Amino acid sequence: MENTLVEATDVKKDFYTGKITVNALRGLDLNVHKGDFLSIVGPSGSGKTTLLNLIGALDVATSGEVKVFGKDLSSLSRRKRADLRLKSLGFVFQAYNLVPVLTALENVEFVLELQGVGKERRERAQAVLEDLSLGELGDRRPNELSGGQQQRVAVARAVASRPRLVLADEPTANLDSENAKTLLEMMRYLRDEHDMTFVFSTHDPLVVSYASRVVTLRDGRVVSDEQKNSIAEDDEATVH
């Protein structure tokens, strides 16, 4: 279905470490729909990062099926999976992974270059930074930015090519609540204005309060899946 971006069916993921096998995912089912602002919660070790890595084609399931944009990831070659990651997915990690020797603007330009954007990439990178209220920070290197600003540049970089689906693993874990709010509002703006879909894992109640849907994992399975009105969206609704 066109509005179903991810279909995970009976997904199992085992990790083999020496003599021990860890059953990280144990028959997980999950669909992600266009426009979801989906928060994945659950105790440490419940499989959140493992799931995001499978959806993001960074790792492959032991069994079961993970379809992204209608394509079964296990049927794609390594190269096709890399192509999918580069062209259609955006990633935000807990550690920002900005390139330290490049400025904020160059960090964004760099991914556009990898994606094959030509001469207009400087202009586009600048436009993305401005769109996210980071226009003034373009010429600073990561060590000249606060943690919150670095994380926002990391989001700018992840969304510069307007990927349909953005995956974020604990994106606010290193941020205070003010910076976390700014980040979440930025992500929601992108969801609303640019038709993007977000899936993020978190332990942070603030992040959950922004989500439109909350999926809880326990021992590698989905134990609850709730649609909700985010508090912040209700606030906005009274403005219109």
Ligand SMILES: Nc1ncnc2c1ncn2[C@@H]1O[C@H](COP(=O)(O)OP(=O)(O)OP(=O)(O)O)[C@@H](O)[C@H]1O
């Ligand atoms: N590469 C790996 N090798 C071995 N075991 C792993 C590996 N990655 C994850 N695991 C195990 O799989 C299980 C699920 O881990 P995962 O990282 O997905 O949990 P999580 O829900 O993201 O936890 P947290 O909230 O602490 O980030 C854990 O028991 C973990 O130890």
Ligand SMILES: [Mg+2]
């Ligand atoms: Mg994790």
